[in-house]
Amino acid sequence: MTAQELRRLYIDFFVSRNHKEIASASLIPENDPSVLFTTAGMHPLVPYLLGEKHPSGQRLVDHQKCLRTGDIDAVGDASHLTFFEMMGNWSLGDYFKKESITMSHEFLTQELGIPQDKISVTVFAGDESAERDEESADVWRSLGYPDERIYYFGKKENWWGPAGITGPCGPDTEIFFDTGKEKCSENCNPACSCGKYVEIWNNVFMQYNKDTDGNYTLLVQKNVDTGLGLERVLAIMNDAASVFDTELFVPIISKIEELTGVKYEESVYHQYRVVADHLRASTFILGDDKGIAPGNVDQGYVLRRLIRRAYRYLVQMEAPTGTLSQIAQVIIDHYKDVYPELGRNEKFIIDNLDKEDALFGKTLAKGLKIATKFMDAVGEDKVLKPEDAFMLYDTYGFPLEFTQELAEEKGIAVDAAGFNKLFEAHQEKSRQGAAQKFKGGLADNSEETTKLHTATHLLNAALRKVLGDDVYQRGSNITPDRLRFDFSFDRKMTPEEIAEVEQIVNDVITAGIDVVCEEMSPEEAKAQGAIGVFTDKYGELVKVYTVGDYTKEICGGPHAGNTADLGSFKIQKESSSSSGVRRIKAVIGK
Secondary structure (H helix, E strand, O other): OOOHHHHHHHHHHHHHOOEEEOOOOOOOOOOOOOOOOOOOOOOOHHHHOOOOOOOOOEEEEEEEEEEEEOOOHOOOOOOOEEEEEEEEEEEEEEOOOHHHHHHHHHHHHHHOOOOOHHEEEEEEEEOOOOOOOHHHHHHHHHHOOHHEEEEOOOHHHHHHHOOOOOOOEEEEEEEEEEEOOOOOOOOOOOOOOOOOOOEEEEEEEEEEEEOOOOOEEEEEEEEEEEEEEEHHHHHHHHHOOHHHHHOOEEEEEHHHHHHHHOOOOOOHHHHHHHHHHHHHHHHHHHOOOOOOOOOHHHHHHHHHHHHHHHHHHHHHHHOOOOOHHHHHHHHHHOOOOOOOHHHHOOOHHHHHHHHHHHHHHHHHHHHHHHHHHHOOOOOOOEOOOOHHHHHHHHOOOOOOOHHHHHHHHOOOEEHHHHHHHHHHHHHHHHHHHHHHHOOOOOOOHHHHHHHHHHHHHHHHHHHHHHHOOOOOOEEEEOOOOOEEEEEEEOOOOHHHHHHHHHHHHHHHHHHHHHEEEEOOHHHHHHOOOOOOOOOOOOOOOOOEEEOOEEEEEOOOOOOOOOOHHHHHEEEEEEEEOOOEEEEEEEEEEE
16 A cells, blocks of 8 residues: 555545545644644644634544654654654544544544454543543444453543643543564553554544633533554555555665665664654755744754754765755655645755755764864773763764764763763753743634734735735744744845834724635635635635735634734844744734
8 A cells, every 4th residue: 555545545534424625734833832843633723623613614634744853762663753644534513432433443444454453442541630531432342342452541641632721632542553562561551662552543532621720621612633643554554564664765765775875774774764754854844835944943943953863874874965955855756746845845955955964064073073082081981971972962963872983983981871861951951941932822812812813914914015025924933922923034124124014014003904804715815815825735715814905814813803902013023033034023012
């Protein structure tokens, strides 16, 4: 089975059950500061899970580009990836547990032909805040699943949400494929990481609302959100040893073999898989229509780290200059029919990878000199100080394993335990910073956040009036306190330009113009002069928000009812975000 056959089989199965196919959303979340990337198929749908009416109705299905860095250290095993495709189906206040579980069972056992005895499931065990999910367990039993393959776990394993501090959440039931490996112990179960059980599908039942006091109450609108991992299921369907042994990765790995002269075999599985995974993820980030480039903050920083991590392993395999972009070309050619944005942005992808190739080559050379200096200065114990090893990691991007290999060549050991302590402290600091920074998000429909969504539309239109129609949105980030807006522009704005943009927005606010929402096809929106990221799937309905003759833009919402609701608008800062991209931070007043 090919990946495209699996995508179509899934989509057609749910379309035949009255679901409407929707296009994959951008990999870069719109107006959402809670995450840097789209991490799941449900992420772009949060406003509709909260009650917004979706233009395509109550039953939806798609395959969504996703990226997660939480499992980056696990990349290299049989199933973990940073970039992946999640096939998903949703019920927005329509069907619930019985129908969802039954359809999942039918797709896996009847459409895909997976033997039912190879499937195990987990359900929520219940706690003081929410009851045990016997309803889901009973549905599985009615479908012929014995109690010994139905496992109960707590919130850590079988609960989703809320997306923010408060909001919809609920228990989930997860579906696992039994690989046939021996159990690692008597207690081996789907929560174990030994590799016997591979999670392939997660059905989330949003039936509760969590309030600011931490209380859970039943929702009036109950939703279903499911996610099926395409790469994992593809490996199962083709009896592949790992996701890296499927058609999605074999061409990439073959290109690495060709360029490095190093054969893909057990001794270099890890290096090969990291390179293939990270460059696939990097290609999709660069290929997104939002135009993210490598940088030192936010998505650009993650992108740069992925590229450089891949680069280091390629250097170990003595790959020639230009290898990054040559591997990316294989990825573009393989995926551009399914994700046309990769074809549209091919030059941007290749140019940026070539720039990083040249830039990091110099950084790596400097790091090697510093590493040599550190190692020449070790004491009689012949052990490199953990502070030095961490500095090589933090400043020059050397992983511990890379430093250990360099040290081993000189007969030197590395204080790995000390390094890990510094690394864990660094991670904890980053987590605390992220927790402080990424508040709000799509799940935040507060009055102030809603107004700021409208302010971004007014700002976008004002920038295009002042700076020209070549200005396009490259990202946005909204909290209840301020908006942050990234746009394409290749120089610093003058004080006069900033003042003019501010004045235009405030004039529209003072005019008190109604914000009108209409549903139409992307083709109709384009014909009417709307701006925004247009989908590649014909016939999908989108929401278009219009403010008089001032702005018409595709957006999921929500928005203020009238521009006067915003009170006033003030730009606090204009700065560089990355090469060719500027960033504005602004607030609204009473």
